[in-house]
Amino acid sequence: xxxxxxxxxxxxxxxxxxxxxxxxxxxxxxxxxxxxxxxxxxxxxxxxxxxxxxxxxxxxxxxxxxxxxxxxxxxxxxxxxxxxxxxxxxxxxxxxxxxxxxxxxxxxxxxxxxxxxxxxxxxxxxxxxxxxxxxxxxxxxxxxxxxxxxxxxxxxxxxxxxxxxxxxxxxxxxxxxxxxxxxxxxxxxxxxxxxxxxxxxxxxxxxxxxxxxxxxxxxxxxxxxxxxxxxxxxxxxxxxxxxxxxxxxxxxxxxxxxxxxxxxxxxxxxxxxxxxxxxxxxxxxxxxxxxxxxxxxxxxxxxxxxxxxxxxxxxxxxxxxxxxxxxxxxxxxxxxxxxxxxxxxxxxxxxxxxxxxxxxxxxxxxxxxxxxxxxxxxxxxxxxxxxxxxxxxxxxxxxxxxxxxxxxxxxxxxxxxxxxxxxxxxxxxxxxxxxxxxxxxxxxxxxxxxxxxxxxxxxxxxxxxxxxxxxxxxxxxxxxxxxxxxxxxxxxxxxxx
Ligand code: GLN
Numbered sequence: 241x242x243x244x245x246x247x248x249x250x251x252x253x254x255x256x257x258x259x260x261x262x263x264x265x266x267x268x269x270x271x272x273x274x275x276x277x278x279x280x281x282x283x284x285x286x287x288x289x290x291x292x293x294x295x296x297x298x299x300x301x302x303x304x305x306x307x308x309x310x311x312x313x314x315x316x317x318x319x320x321x322x323x324x325x326x327x328x329x330x331x332x333x334x335x336x337x338x339x340x341x342x343x344x345x346x347x348x349x350x351x352x353x354x355x356x357x358x359x360x361x362x363x364x365x366x367x368x369x370x371x372x373x374x375x376x377x378x379x380x381x382x383x384x385x386x387x388x389x390x391x392x393x394x395x396x397x398x399x400x401x402x403x404x405x406x407x408x409x410x411x412x413x414x415x416x417x418x419x420x421x422x423x424x425x426x427x428x429x430x431x432x433x434x435x436x437x438x439x440x441x442x443x444x445x446x447x448x449x450x451x452x453x454x455x456x457x458x459x460x461x462x463x464x465x466x467x468x469x470x471x472x473x474x475x476x477x478x479x480x481x482x483x484x485x486x487x488x489x490x491x492x493x494x495x496x497x498x499x500x501x502x503x504x505x506x507x508x509x510x511x512x513x514x515x516x517x518x519x520x521x522x523x524x525x526x527x528x529x530x531x532x533x534x535x536x537x538x539x540x541x542x543x544x545x546x547x548x549x550x551x552x553x554x555x556x557x558x559x560x561x562x563x564x565x566x567x568x569x570x571x572x573x574x575x576x577x578x579x580x581x582x583x584x585x586x587x588x589x590x591x592x593x594x595x596x597x598x599x600x601x602x603x604x605x606x607x608x609x610x611x612x613x614x615x616x617x618x619x620x621x622x623x624x625x626x627x628x629x630x631x632x633x634x635x636x637x638x639x640x641x642x643x644x645x646x647x648x649x650x651x652x653x654x655x656x657x658x659x660x661x662x663x664x665x666x667x668x669x670x671x672x673x674x675x676x677x678x679x680x681x682x683x684x685x686x687x688x689x690x691x692x693x694x695x696x697x698x699x700x701x702x703x704x705x706x707x708x709x710x711x712x713x714x715x716x717x718x719x720x721x722x723x724x725x726x727x728x729x730x731x732x733x734x735x736x737x
Contacts (some may be wrong), residue, residue, distance in 0.1 A: 244269040245406040249315045249463040252409060256314040263296035263314030267358050270316045274407045277737045282382045283402040285321050286329050287361035295358045311466050313356030318402035318411040321362035322369055324443040325349050332445050333365040333377035336594035340572040346443020347475045348454050355470040360408055363398030367596045369419055369447045371395050372668035375659050376598045384427055386695055386734050390652040393423030399457050400427040405737055410467050411457040416448050417551055418672030420455050421684035425647035425698025428686040428730045430464045431457045435705045436679035437482040440475035448558035451676040459731060461715040465493035492709035493716040499533030504640035508544045509671045515650040517690025521697040522646045525687045532717055539640060541632035546625045547674045552666060553609050553622035560606030630678045637704045642714055645671045647684040647698030675702050683711040685719060686730045
């Protein structure tokens, strides 16, 4: 029974479809696991026991009636607390939304429910998805299951930790600057940022709308592909949603063949600041790709060195506009409304109490960057850099099918180490941010442990927009080769909780 929590999503769905186990048993096994370990991990902000069991029962009833089940029917999932869930609290890791119960489901939530996925609950995150460690959550940090004194990445640390702690085989994250891939890398799990516009943002609480993208998190490449297929596709409720067929990601994940592919190693993602063990595992992955029959070339993307400063102007600018909606009138918290104060005073008191330091820092920075007289110098320049980065990608992809790099410069750092140093924190996303600025697709996949600290290292694979299938083709092949070599999956090496 306890082994149910070790199943992949594909295995779980298969076992349910064949009647070897019921969806309710699967859900209960995961709820029990959450009960047993989440006090230590703090991956979940809210566990929806009744909702999960009801969804599982519905799958079992469907099966009993002989109705066809989808490829993820009955599979449990941990949902980042930034997607709205009708009747279930949604806080975005902020005091500002404490107690807020959304009256509607995000499109992504609806799709999961339609697919028969069992949503176990909502996961911890940096407040409004701003951060790289989950330490900016108003509800306390999440521990990395590999070492609970270390960060699980961020902002979607709760989702990644839930996977690595075997609390759920599937999770959802959002990636504005790396918040799916970086947590994936430091927890030894798979995370994919799909092409911008391919997963609906309707009901995804906005941080930086031109960068935000929901995506799949899983323990295997195939599981990520199955989830990707379930959540992607056109949505008329999102004006930036792409109206085109979803790339054949599941088929690509099953190919396990990279022969004939051209792979570019991004020269700029190396050097000072990169941990030796991270580079060692990355270099070995590149060698492996060669052995598997891919052609590997070095590629230069000179503008990538400007990506971090450009991102930290664009994202705060958009955040300062998006978070203006938290005005104490419409959602969640209201402070000081005792009949003696003006609306402006109540708004100010509420924002003072409701937002954490990092969110305030970004709102102030963004407001400044957008102010008259500074707009061209800051926001305007950053947008020009964004164009240069897209051109670097275009030039690179004219010669290669995918690009590769380490996902993060270092492995998981200790909780507290960078908490008071925003610049050091921002560096965690050095390699992931260019893809958000350009809007293309990228994956992080575990490729081993760094020898100096025995913590997971992630390989980043980047593909052109709407060529997400290439991520899965390369990722699936690397994963299969590594599992063959090790004789087991990386997560089997994680210490017991
Ligand atoms: N760490 C980055 C930030 O703080 C990215 C966050 C994200 O992708 N949501 O902005």
